[in-house]
Amino acid sequence: MWKSLLKLRPLAERFIKCEVGNGLKASFWNDCWTPLGSLIKCLGDDGPRRLRIPLHSSVAEACSKDFWNLPHPRSENEVILHAHLTTVAPPVPTSSADEFFWTVDGIKLSKFSAPKTWQQCRPREPPKEWSKLIWFSGCVPKHAFNMWIAQLDRMPVRTRLERWGVTDASNCPVCLFGIETRDHILLTCGYSSEIWRYVLPRLESPNVCFMNWTELLSWIKTPVRGNFCTLKKIVTQSTLYHIWRQRNNILHNQVLIPPDTVFRIIDREVRNIFLGRRGRRQHSLVFLAKV
Numbered sequence: 216m217w218k219s220l221l222k223l224r225p226l227a228e229r230f231i232k233c234e235v236g237n238g239l240k241a242s243f244w245n246d247c248w249t250p251l252g253s254l255i256k257c258l259g260d261d262g263p264r265r266l267r268i269p270l271h272s273s274v275a276e277a278c279s280k281d282f283w284n285l286p287h288p289r290s291e292n293e294v295i296l297h298a299h300l301t302t303v304a305p306p307v308p309t310s311s312a313d314e315f316f317w318t319v320d321g322i323k324l325s326k327f328s329a330p331k332t333w334q335q336c337r338p339r340e341p342p343k344e345w346s347k348l349i350w351f352s353g354c355v356p357k358h359a360f361n362m363w364i365a366q367l368d369r370m371p372v373r374t375r376l377e378r379w380g381v382t383d384a385s386n387c388p389v390c391l392f393g394i395e396t397r398d399h400i401l402l403t404c405g406y407s408s409e410i411w412r413y414v415l416p417r418l419e420s421p422n423v424c425f426m427n428w429t430e431l432l433s434w435i436k437t438p439v440r441g442n443f444c445t446l447k448k449i450v451t452q453s454t455l456y457h458i459w460r461q462r463n464n465i466l467h468n469q470v471l472i473p474p475d476t477v478f479r480i481i482d483r484e485v486r487n488i489f490l491g492r493r494g495r496r497q498h499s500l501v502f503l504a505k506v
């Protein structure tokens with residue numbers, strides 16, 4: 216285990232900064248006590264020879280009385296180091312001990328923080344332009360997660376299972392004759408379309424159905440007045456969630472609830488979501504079942 220931890224030293228190096236006090240503990244070459252980082256990396260392996268400071272010297276050992284004991288600079292990085300050291304007073308024995316800090320993004324932390332460190336270490340990509348349609352304040356996590364998987368087209372629909380060799384059937388388990396893709400089961404299947412036909416008019420949508428996922432996303436993105444936008448996203452996610460649930464229901468239990476009943480479930484759920492929120496708005500009442 217210790218060997219594994221030691222392997223992480225190069226990763227931890229950039230987070231550890233040293234504030235020089237008396238200069239006795241800080242390593243001149245290895246600790247990060249100047250803005251140049253580790254000087255052995257900055258000036259190279261022959262740095263100790265060129266600066267006439269042995270590799271294991273402390274910062275204090277690079278000073279003579281009250282000045283930095285360095286030869287004339289002969290490289291650009293050495294000039295930068297000299298320039299920096301002219302702004303720093305050499306350490307004196309009466310100062311406090313050198314201190315080491317865990318820093319994240321240039322900010323000194325009083326103690327180690329795993330979340331902040333992970334945020335700095337993890338690979339980052341720019342936010343996806345659809346992320347706000349799925350993850351937003353007030354979303355229902357299980358609905359948002361379902362839509363996220365759908366957005367990535369990672370749902371275990373039969374066309375994908377067939378590609379993996381898990382099943383021979385690629386037909387839709389609900390209507391039996393369509394090919395089950397994400398867009399079919401969630402949007403264009405006769406069963407799903409009927410549910411959308413109940414849902415969309417109540418969201419003042421000119422659409423009565425969607426032909427594909429891009430059309431659905433573009434409809435959600437279309438600007439609408441006030442908080443109606445949140446209602447639209449919540450209803451969409453709830454609808455997608457319940458369609459997918461019914462698809463699994465027929466596949467595993469051989470039971471399929473009629474579309475109007477599914478709509479009532481969606482409607483009740485959406486009302487509960489809004490009624491459970493503080494500062495609820497009147498717009499939630501627009502979406503009352505009138506089937």
Ligand SMILES: [Zn+2]
Binds near residue numbers: 387390392
């Ligand atoms: Zn179908």
